[in-house]
Amino acid sequence: MAGPLKTDAIVLRSLRYGEADRILHLYTPHRGRIGAIAKGVRRTRSRFGGRLEPFRRVRLICHEGRGELLTITGVETLDAHAALGEHAATLDAAARACDAVARIFETEEPHPEVYNLLANELALLASNPALACHANALAFRLKLLVAAGLAPALSSCASCGELENIAAFSAAAGGVVCSACEAGSFPLALETYEFMTAALAQPLAQAPSCSPGALREAERAISETLEHHHHLRLRAAVAR
Amino acid sequence: MSVYAAPIQRLVSELSKLPGVGNRTAQRLAFHILRTSTEDADALAQAIHDVKQRIGLCEICCNLAEGPRCRICEDDRRDASVICVVEEPADVIALERTHEYRGRYHVLGGALSPIDGIDAEDLHIAELLRRVAVPESAVREIVLATNPTTTGEATALHIAEALHERAPQVSVTRLASGLPVGADLEYADEVTLGRAFAGRRAV
Numbered sequence: 001m002a003g004p005l006k007t008d009a010i011v012l013r014s015l016r017y018g019e020a021d022r023i024l025h026l027y028t029p030h031r032g033r034i035g036a037i038a039k040g041v042r043r044t045r046s047r048f049g050g051r052l053e054p055f056r057r058v059r060l061i062c063h064e065g066r067g068e069l070l071t072i073t074g075v076e077t078l079d080a081h082a083a084l085g086e087h088a089a090t091l092d093a094a095a096r097a098c099d100a101v102a103r104i105f106e107t108e109e110p111h112p113e114v115y116n117l118l119a120n121e122l123a124l125l126a127s128n129p130a131l132a133c134h135a136n137a138l139a140f141r142l143k144l145l146v147a148a149g150l151a152p153a154l155s156s157c158a159s160c161g162e163l164e165n166i167a168a169f170s171a172a173a174g175g176v177v178c179s180a181c182e183a184g185s186f187p188l189a190l191e192t193y194e195f196m197t198a199a200l201a202q203p204l205a206q207a208p209s210c211s212p213g214a215l216r217e218a219e220r221a222i223s224e225t226l227e228h229h230h231h232l233r234l235r236a237a238v239a240r
Numbered sequence: 241m242s243v244y245a246a247p248i249q250r251l252v253s254e255l256s257k258l259p260g261v262g263n264r265t266a267q268r269l270a271f272h273i274l275r276t277s278t279e280d281a282d283a284l285a286q287a288i289h290d291v292k293q294r295i296g297l298c299e300i301c302c303n304l305a306e307g308p309r310c311r312i313c314e315d316d317r318r319d320a321s322v323i324c325v326v327e328e329p330a331d332v333i334a335l336e337r338t339h340e341y342r343g344r345y346h347v348l349g350g351a352l353s354p355i356d357g358i359d360a361e362d363l364h365i366a367e368l369l370r371r372v373a374v375p376e377s378a379v380r381e382i383v384l385a386t387n388p389t390t391t392g393e394a395t396a397l398h399i400a401e402a403l404h405e406r407a408p409q410v411s412v413t414r415l416a417s418g419l420p421v422g423a424d425l426e427y428a429d430e431v432t433l434g435r436a437f438a439g440r441r442a443v
Contacts, residue, residue, distance in 0.1 A: 013355070014390070018260050044420045049429030054390045080431045088397040091390065092354065099355045239354065 005062045005070060007031060008078065010118055011054050012098040016042070023069065024052060025102055026060070029115040032108040033101075036062055036070040051075045055084055055094045055122055079119070081126040090125045092239055093132035097121050097140055100234055104148050104226070114147045117204075124205055131207075134215045137237035139199035139207035141222050146200065150229050152221060154197050157181055166193060169217075171224035186224075192217040248274070300371070302347045302364040304329045312344060319343040321380040325368060325399060327351050327387055335385065343383070346371065351391035352398055365399060373406045384414045 009026040012033070017023045020042040026034050041048045051058055052075060061074035084090045101118050105111055121140050124131050145151050153175030156163045162178040170177045170185035176193065177185050191214040198208040199218075219237050226232045242249045248270055256266035273281055297303070298310035301323075305311075312318055312332070322343030326332055332345050348363045360366075372379050382403055386392035400412045418436030419428055428436070 045423065047427055049427070050388070050431045051429045053431075077430050080429075080434075082431045082434060085390070085393045088394060088401065091394045091397070095353075095355050095390075095394075235355065 003064055004073070005031075005064050006060070007062070008057070008059050008115075009034075010098070010115065010122070011052055011056050011058065012102045014052065014054050020046075022052065024072070027098075027101055027105070027115055027118060028110075029112040030110045032110050033106055034070060034108060035068060036060070036072050038072045048072070048075050051077050051080075054098060055081050057081070057119055057122070079123060081122050083126040083129075084122070087129045087132065089132040090129050093125050093137060094122055096137060096235060096237060097125075100141055100144060103232060103234060104144055104230065111147055114144065117143055117147065120204055131205075133209075134212070134219075134238045135195070135199075135209045136204065136207045138195075138215060138218050138222065139202075139204055141234070141237060142196060142199050142218075143204070145222065145225060148230065150225055151200070152176070152196070152225055154193070154200070169221045169224075171221070171228035174225075174229075186217075186220065188221070189214055189217060192221070196221065297347075301345050302349060302367060303332055303345055317342075320378045322383065323368070323371065323379055323381075324383040324385050326385050327392065327395070331385065331387075343381075348386070348395065351386055351389070352395040353391045360398060363395070365402065368399070369402060369406050372403065372410055377407075379407075379410055381411045381413060384412065388415075388417045 007028045007030065009028045011024055012027055013025040015023045017037065020040050022038045022041045024036050024038060026036055028034055038048055038052050040046050041052055052072070056077060057079040059076045059078055060072055062070035062072050064070050081094070084094050097118060101114060105114055117140070124136075152158075152169070157166065157178040158170065158173040158175035159177050159181035162180070165178045165180070166176045167179040167187060168177050168182040168185035169175070169188040170182070172184055173181065176188060191210050195208055195210040195214055196218055202208065223234065226234060244252065251270045251273065252263070252266045255261055255269050256263050258266075261269070273284070294306050295304055298305035298313055299308045300313045301310060303310040303312065305313075319342050323346050324335060324341060324343055325346045325348060326335065327348050327350060329347055332347065335341055335345075346364070346368045348365065348368075350358055350363055352358060352360060352363065371377065372382065382399075384396040384399060386395045396414055400414075403410055403412050416439050417432065418439060419425065419432065425433070
């Protein structure tokens, strides 16, 4: 396995390490989530400069030794997303998006669609700060659920297949349930149901909007799905 | 079972907890301490003890201080109308080395990073707002000198927003970012170069 590795990556997280190094959590299209060390990157004379800050999309050359971490030897910026740093809300939304990816997809199993989805989300947030909102964050998380194989069943009752009388959401059943199967579920408003179906069907840039109450319900459905099937509790989709 | 006597093993284990010190370096340091005179070893132990007993946070700026206030806050010659906000005490030392700044400081104790569980309440932001927003405050300018990293930028934006709301009469500035002196332009990254270009000035 030793040798150079060339890959595109998005910097999810950056942790100070030692005197002037950083350990990076990266998401790549063909190697999933990987860890790497950037030596001397905190020095002002580092050749990496600011290229390895979180949310940057970069092309990396890494040395893959026997250890767990790759060592970054070269970096080229593909998309700096510099505009994210102009607003606290976009920085926060980008951080939550990266955190969700890092925690749901924490292995090296490749998910190129997740890489593309995150790249798209960061580019959208950088180009339009108004998208740093609850609806967009939930639409992004719903699409992550699809990529993780946890897409909630929304077309019919997840327990009995009934097409009518959809009344509630059950994480254990794996989606919406009808009034006859709603034990262990929570009531789901029609507005929430419509938001979730539209968010899954439409591109991120056209994420539908709805009332704050319906967004809270949709977030509960996503959170309970992840907790039940992935044993994972994500941070809130937006700052409270 | 360790090959060393218990006190040596304990010293090695304590030294290896220091940042950047692995087991091998800890062993080397432990044997160095064993070889030095008793006076030198006692002086080291006493220095560690004193720093823990006598150093605390300045009641005004949250910088490291021996006693209630740090040397900078006690110095009447420093300009009280300007406060430079930094993340860590080490940043104060870096800025003092420039000999360009004669104002006072405020040390936040870190940078905002909600993903890592560091929120505004975990930093000394409330203390800064209290310093600035009181009616008798002489502060006219706040210089935000947090690191030009993602967390540093988020912290600067958060503080600027709070200051505009709580103390609109105070001018809020951010340290310029651009090319390091002595570096080649062709090696600068896009964001740094872009900012240097945006912040160009007439000559």
